[in-house]
Amino acid sequence: MKPRKQTSSTPNIRVAPSGVHGLGAFAVRDLPAEAFLGLYEGRRYTQQEIAAKSWNDQLTYLFTLSNHETIDGAKGGNGTRHLNHACDPNCEAVEEYDDAGELMLKFQTLVPVDAGDELFIDYSLTADDGSPAENYPCHCGSPNCRGTMLAPVDAEE
Template sequence: MREHVTGCARSEGYYKIDKKDKLKYLNNSRAFAEEPPADTQGMSIPAQPHASTRAGSERRSEQRRLLSSFTGSCDSDLLKFNQLKFRKKKLKFCKSHIHDWGLFAMEPIAADEMVIEYVGQNIRQVIADMREKRYEDEGIGSSYMFRVDHDTIIDATKCGNFARFINHSCNPNCYAKVVTVESQKKIVIYSKQHISVNEEITYDYKFPIEDVKIPCLCGSENCRGTLN
C-alpha cells in the first residue's frame, strides 16, 4: 500500500493504484475469507447464503407473514395491499368544486383497485368524543375521524395522509373497506369504477342519520341533499 505522507488517507486526495497491487490485495483478502478458523478445522461449516438470496428469502417471508395476517380477506386483497405498500398511486390534493380541498388522480386507476389507505391515529370512542369537542373549541370545522368498528376510530385530523382530503359524493367513484393486517384493522379506499386522470376521488361518508343535517354539495344527479 502507498505510504501516506500526511498520515491520513483522506487528506492524500485521489491517486491510482497499480492493477497488480489491486489483484494482489484482492487475492490475499479472498484467501483470508475462505480460510476456516483454526478451532473448527475438520468440522462441517454450513455455507453462508448469498446476500441476494437472503434478500429474496426475506421478501418471501414478509409476503407469507402478510398472507397469514389477512383474516377474512381474499388473496387478491393481499396482493393489492402489497402493491399499494410498495407502489403508491399517484395522487394530488388541490381545490375542489365540492368542498374546500379534494384528492385527485394523477394516473388512470382501474376498477376495484386499492387507491389509498386512510392513515391516522387509532383511538377509542371515549377519546374521540373528547377530541371532537376540543377540535370544535379550536375552530377546526372539518371532521377527519373515520369509524373502524364499535370502539375503534381513526383520527386523521392532525396525523394523517392525503386520504383525509377525499370529499363525499352521493354518486362516488370509490368506497371504503376494512381489512385486517397483522391483527390490526385498516381502512382502504377502493375504486368502484375506472378513474381518469385529474378526476376527483370521492366516496360516500355514510354518516348516521341525525336531526341536525349537514348539507351535501357534491352536485351529482342523485344527490340526497345532506350527508346524514
C-alpha cells in the same frame, strides 16, 4: 395507545383544490375499478376517548371503524383524508385486517376513473349528537344527491 408515526404513500392520488369543497383528492393516472388509493391514517382513539373529547366541527376527518376505533386523519393522516363526499361516489372505503391483526381502512376505486378526475366516497356520516341533516349539507351536484352527508335513513332499521 401505540404511537403511529409511519405514513404510507398514496402514489395514485394528488391533493388539489376541489370543485366541491376545500381540497380534494384527484387521480394522477387512469385507474381501473378496485384500484388501491391508500390507507386512512392518523391518530387512533378508542370509543371512550372519543366520547370524552369535545370535537365541535372537526367531524370531517374522523372515521369510525366497525370495531369502534376512530381514526383522526387530521393528525398524521395522508392525502386520503382529502377525499370528499359525494352521494354518487366513484370510490369506496373498505375495512381490512393487516398482518398484525389491526383493523385498517383502505380506499379503492369503485369504477374506472380517468387521470385528473376528482375522487369521492360516500361519507354516510352518523350524527351521534342528533344534529339535523341540514348541519351536514352536501353540494356534490349528483342527480341522486341526498342533500346531506349523513347516512341515508335506513328503512330496515
